[in-house]
Amino acid sequence: MNVVDILVQTAERLPEKTAIVFKDQKISYGQVKDLVFKAANGLRASGIGENMHVGLMMTNRPEYVISYFAILAVGAAVVPINPMFKERELVYALNDSESTALIYESHFSNVVINAKEGFITTRTLLAFSGETTPNCEWNKLLDHQPLESFIQRKAEDTAQIIYTSGTTGRPKGAMITHGNVLWMTKTVTDIQETSEKDKVVVVLPLFHAYAKLICLLCPFYKGATSYIEERFIPDSVLELIDREKITFFPGVPTMFTMFVHSPKLKEYDYSSLRIFGSGGASIPVEIIERIKKEIGVEILEGYGQTESTVMITCQPLHGEKVVGSVGVPVPGLELRLVTADDQDVPTGEVGEIIFRGQNAMKGYYNKPDATAETIRDGWVYTGDLGYQDESGNLFIVDRKKDMIIRGGYNVYPREIEEVLYAHPNIIECAVIGEVNDIFGEEIVAYVVTKGEVKEEELSTYCKQSMANYKVPRVFKFIDELPKTTTGKISKVPLRQNDTKRNVK
Template identity: 55%
Template sequence: MNIAHFLLNSTKSRPKHPVVVFREEPISFEKLTLLVKEKAVGLRKYGIKNNDHVALMMGNKPEYAIAYFALLSLGATVIPINPLFKVNEITYILNDSDAVALIVDEIGIQEVLKSREKLQSMQTIISLQPSEAIVPWSDVRGEPADYFLEPKQLDEIAQIIYTSGTTGKPKGALITHGNIAWMTETAAKMLELTAEDRILVVLPLFHAYAKLQGLLNAVFKGCTMYLEERFIPDVILKRIADYKISIFLGVPTMYTMFINLPQIKELDFSHLRTAGCGGATLPVEIVERVNAAMGVDIGEGYGQTESTVMISCFPPNSEKVHGSVGYPLPGIDLKIVDPSGQEVPVGEVGEIIFRGPNAMKGYYKKEYETEETIKDGWVYTGDLGKQDEKGLLYIVDRKKDIIIRGGYNIYPREVEEVLYTHPQIVECAVVGESDPTFGEEVAAYIVVKESATEEEIMAYCKEKLAHYKIPRKIYFLESLPKNATGKILKAPLKKKTNVNAQ
C-alpha cells in the first residue's frame, strides 16, 4: 500500500476541510490533492519514476507536503535533508543515498550549487528559487487528469532517513511504506486523534517525528496541521493559545524556554489536551513546571530513527509516571539485555532492544552496520534503560555516553536531572572529560539565568549526589549546541572537554 493513499482517502471524506494552515492561509484537502497531482505528473515529465531516490531539502512550508506526497505517488523513495546543511553534509548524503534528483528551496539552494560538481548520481535539481541551469519548481506542472498512484508493497522503501551521526558518519535508515502506515495508524490511536484536532508543528518536517506525528497524522485522520517556519518561543506560545491548538509537538528545549516566559501565566491553554515531547528525555523538573504552568500533562515517549518514530509512550487516559517514557506500543516487543544479549532482571539497567512492524529494514548500503544493529530480528538501540514490574520503560542514557570515573559508572542524565532542579540553571549537559587520575571526570556545561559560581553548583550537587557523581569541571556557556530539532548535541561538548583536558 502506497502511503499517499492517506491523502486521497481523506480528500474523499473531507474535501473542504483545511489540512494545512500556513501564515494564516488554509489549504483544503481538495486543494492539496490537486497540487500533489499536478506536481506528480510534472515530476514524471522530468524523468522521476518508480524507485528513484529523490532528496527533499526544504524548510517548513506547504511545498514540502506537496513535494513529499507527489514523490510518494510516483513510487519514488524520499531522502529528507536539513535545508541548513552545508556543502560537506549535503554532498555526503546525496552521494551515499544515490539520489538522482533533488528538490530544494531558497534556504539551501546556494549550498547545493556549491556542491554540484561533487555529486555523483545527481541528474535533476529542482528549486523553489529560480537559478541558472536549475529547473524552477513553477515549471514542474502537469494535468491532474494524467495522475496515477504507483502501487507499492508494504516492504518497499518509502524513505531513507539519515541518522544524526552522533557516533560517526550518518547512516541511511530504510523505512518502508508498511513501517509508516503502521506507525501513523498507531500514533493516531495513541493520541486519540479526531478530525477536529488542531496540531501545531514548528519542528522541521524533514525530521521523522514532525512529519509523522504532524503531517501524516493530520492527513490520515482528516484534521488540521498548523505549520510554523521558526521556533520563536513567545510567538509559538501565543499561537498555541490563539489558534486553540489541541496537540503541540515539542522537544525538551522548547518547554525549557516556555516556562521562562512571563506570559505563560496569562494565556489560555484549556484547549491543549496533549503536549508531546520527543528527540530527547525531558528532565522531571521541567515536566512538573510545564504541567503547573500550562495545565497539560506532557506525553513523553521514546523512539529513534531506526524505529520509524516511536517505540514507547503512555496510552490514552493512562496515568503518567514522571521520569518514564511509557509502555512499549501495542504490537512491539521490547527487552532490556546485557552485553551478551541476555535479558536482565526487572529494574536492572541494560541495552534497550525491540522488534515489531516499526523496525527499519536496515541501513542503506551498509551490511556490516545493519548486522551489528539488527540481530535475530531485534533492533539494538544503543540506549540504556530499565523496566519496572509494570513494564514501564525508563531511559537511563546513551550507551556511548556513560562516564566511567575511577571504575564507577555514571549516567549523565542522572546528574542533569539534579542540575535542572537548581533555580539558576536554564539548560545543562553533562559529558565525560579525560582525566589522568580517574580516567574520566564529570564535566557539566551550564546555561544560567543570572549568575552562579562553580562552588555553588558543586555544593548543590554535593547535597543530592554521591561524591563520585558530582561535576568537578563546570563550564558556563551562553547557549548549548543544538541540532535542527532543538536536541542538545553532546559531540561538540565532548570535543571541548578533550581540549580543556590537554
Template identity: 55%
Template sequence: MNISQLLFNSAETYPSEAFIFFRNQSFSYEAIADQVKRKAVGFREYGIKDRSHVGLMMGNKPEYVIAYFSLLSLGATVIPINPAFKESEITYILNDSEAEAVIADEIAIEAVLKALPPVSTVKTVFSLRKEKNCVSWEDVNGMIQDFFLEDKGKEDPAQIIYTSGTTGKPKGAIITHSNLDWMSHTCAEMSEVTKDDRILVVLPIFHAYAKLQGIWQAVYKGSKVYLEERFVADEILNKIAQKKITIFLGVPTMYTLFLSNPSIKELDFTDLRIAGCGGANLPLDTLEKVNEAMGVQLKEGYGQTESTVMISCFPPGVDRKYGSVGLPLPGIELQVIDPNGREVPAGEVGEIIFRGPNAMSGYYKKEQETSETIRGGWVFTGDLAKRDEQGYLYIVDRKKDMIIRGGYNVYPREIEETLYNHPNIIECAVLGESDPVFGEEIAAYVVTKIDTSTEEIIAFCKQHLAHYKVPRKVYLLDSLPKNATGKILKAPLKNRSFQ
C-alpha cells in the same frame, strides 16, 4: 499499498476540509491532493520514477508536503535533508544516498548548488525560485488526468532518514511503506486523534517526529495542521491559545523557553489536550512546571530514527508515571538486556532492544552497521533503561554516553537531572573526559540565567549526588550546540569544537 494513498483517502472523505494553515492561507485536503497529482506527473516528465532517490531540502511550508507526497506517489524514495545543513553535510547525504535529483526551497538552493560539484549522481535540481541550470517549481506541473499511483509492496523503501550523526557519520535508516502505514495509524490511535484536532507543527518536518506525529497522523484522520516556519516562544504560545490548538509537538528547549515567557501565565490553553515532547530527555522539574502552567499533562514517549519514530508512550487511559516514557506500543516487543543478551530483572539497567512493524529494514549501503544493529530480528538501540514491575520504561542514558569513573558506572542523565534542579541553570550537558587516574572524569557544560560560579555548581551537586557522580570540571557557556530539533549535541563539546 502506496502510503500516499492515505492522503487521497482523506481528500475523498473530507475534500473541502482545511488540511494546512500556513501564514494567512488555508489549503483544503482536495487542493493539496490535486497539487500532489499535478507535481507527480510533472516530476515524472523530468525523469523521476519508481525507485528514484530524491533529496528534499525545504523548511516548513505547504510545498514540502506537496513534494513529499508527490515523490511517494511516484514510488520514489524520499531523502529528507535538514535545511540548516551546510555544503559538506549536503554533499555527504546526496552521495551516500545516491540521490539522482534534489528539490530545494528559496533558502536551501544556494547551499545545494555549492554542495553539488563532488556529487556525481544528481542529474536534476528543482528549485522553488528561478535559478540557472535548475528546473523551476512552477514548471513542474502536469495534467491531473495523467496521474496514476505507483503500486508499492509493504517492504519497499518510502524514505531514507539520516541519523543525527552524534557519534559519527550519519547513517541512512531505510523506512518502508509498511513502517509508515503502521506508525501513522498507531500514532493516531495512541493520541486518540480525530478530524477535529488542530495540530501545531513548528518543529522541522524533515525530521521523523514532526513528520509522523504532525503530518502523517493528521492525514490519517483528516485533522488540521497549523504549519509554522520558526519557533518564537511568545508567538507560538499566542498561536496555541488563539487558534485553540489541541495538539502541540515540542522538544525540551521549547518548553524551557515557554516557562521563561510571562505570557504563559496569562493565556488560555483550555483546548490543548496533548503537549508532546520528544527528541531529547525532558528534566522532571520542567515537566512539572509545564503541566502546572499550561494545565496539560505533558506527554513523553521514546523512539529513535531506526524505529520510524516511536517505540513507547502512555496509551489512552493509562496513568502517567513521572520519569517514565511509558509502555511499548501495541505490537512491539521490547526487552532490556545485559551485555550477554539476557533480559535483566525489573529495576536493573540494561540496553533496550525491540522488534516489530516499526523497525527499519536496515541502513542504506551499510551492511556491517546493519548487522551490528539488527541481530536476530531485534534492533539494538544503544539506549540504557530499566523497567518497573508493571513494565513501564525509564530511560537512563545512551550506552555510548555512560561514564566509567574509577570503576563506577555513571549515567550523565542522572547528573543532568540534578543540575536542572539548580535555580540558575537553563541548560546542561554532562560527559566523560579522559583522565589518567580515574580513566574518565565527569565534566558538566552549563548555561546559566545569571552569573553562577563553578564552585557553587559543584557544591550543589555534592549536596545531591554520591561523591563519585559529582562533576569535577564545570564549563560555563553562553549556549550549547543543538541539532534542528533542539537536541543537545555532545560530540562538539567532547571535541571542543564549540569554542
C-alpha cells in the same frame, strides 16, 4: 499500498476540510491532493519514477508536504535533507543514497550550486523560488495535468531514507518502508486518539522523522488541521495556541524549557490543549512538573529513534503517567533490556534497549555490515540504556556511548542533569565525560544560568542529592548550549571543545 493513501483517503472523505494553515494561507485536503498529483505528473515528466531516490531540502512550508507526497506517488523514495547542511554534508547524503534528483528551496541555492560538482548520481535539480515566481522549476511541475493514479508499492518497499545524526560516525541512511510508515501512523493516532477536530502545531522541522509522522501524517490520516510554522518562536507559539485553540503541540524538551522561562507564559489561555507531546530526548522531570503547574497540561512523553520509524514507547493518554519514564511499549511491539552478552536483565536493572515489530527499519542503505550490527535475529539494538519497573514503564538512563566510567564507577549523565535542572538558577545543562589520567574519565557539566551562580554552590548542591563520585568536578558556564536543528541539545561539539569561545 502507498503512504499516499493517507492523503487520498482523507481527501475523498473530507475534500473541503482545511488540511494546512500556513501564514494567511489555508489549503483544503482536496486542494492538497490536486497539487500533489499535478506535481507528481511533473516529476514523472522530469524522468523521476519507480525505485528512484529523491532528495528533499526545504524548510517547513506547504511545498514540502506537496513534494513529499508527490515523490511517493510516482513510486520513488524520499531522502529528507537537513536544510542546514553545508556542501560537504549535502554531497555525502545525496551520493550515499544514490539520489537521482534534488528538490530544494532557492534559499539554499548557493550550497547546492557549490556542491553539485561533487554529485555522482544527482542530475535533476528542482528549485522552489516562492509562490509568486511561476517560472521556477518547482512551480512548473504544477503546469501538468494531475496524475491519474499513484504507483502501488509493497509493504517492504522503501518509502524514505532518513539519515541518522551521525553521532557514532558517518550518518547512515535508515530505510523506512511503506509498511513501517502506515503501521506507525495508525498506531500513533490510536494512542493519541487523533481526530478531525484536532489542530496541530507543526514547528518541528519536517525533514525529521518525528515531525513528519507526528505532525503531518497522523493529522492527515484522521483529517485534522496542521498549522505549519517556519521556525520556533516561543511567545508566538503560545499566542497561536490561544488564538487558534490548538489541541496538540508536539515538541522537544528544549522547547518546553523555553516555554517555562517565557515572561509571557501566563498571558494566554491553554484550555483547548489536549496533548503536549515530547520526543527526541528525555525531558527533565523539573520541566514536566513546571509545565503542568503553569499551563495545566501533562506532557505525553515518548521514546523512539530513526530506526524505529518514530516510536518505541509512549506514556498513556489516560490514566496515571509515571513521571520520569517514557511510558510502555506501543501495542504490537516487543521490547527487551539486555546485557552485553544478550542476557535479559532483571526488572529494575539497567540494560541495552532492543525491540522488534512492524516499525523496525529495513536496514541501512548500502551498509550491510552496519545493518548486521544493529539488527540481530530480528531485534534492533538501539544503543540506549534503560530499565523497566514492574508495570513495564521504561526509564531511559542514557546513551550507551554517553555513559561515563569514573574510577571504575558507571555514571549516567542524565541522572546528574536531572539534579541540576532542579536548581532554580539553571536554564539548561549538559554533562559529559572528559579523558582523565587518574580516573579514566572526569565529569564535566556545562550549564546555562540566569543570574550569577558559582561553581562551589553547584558542587555543594549536587553533593546533597547524589553520591560524591557522581558530582561533576568541573562546571563550565556557557551562554548557550549547542543544539541540533530539532532543538535537541548536542553533546558532540562539547566533546570537541567547539564551544570554548562561548564559555564565561
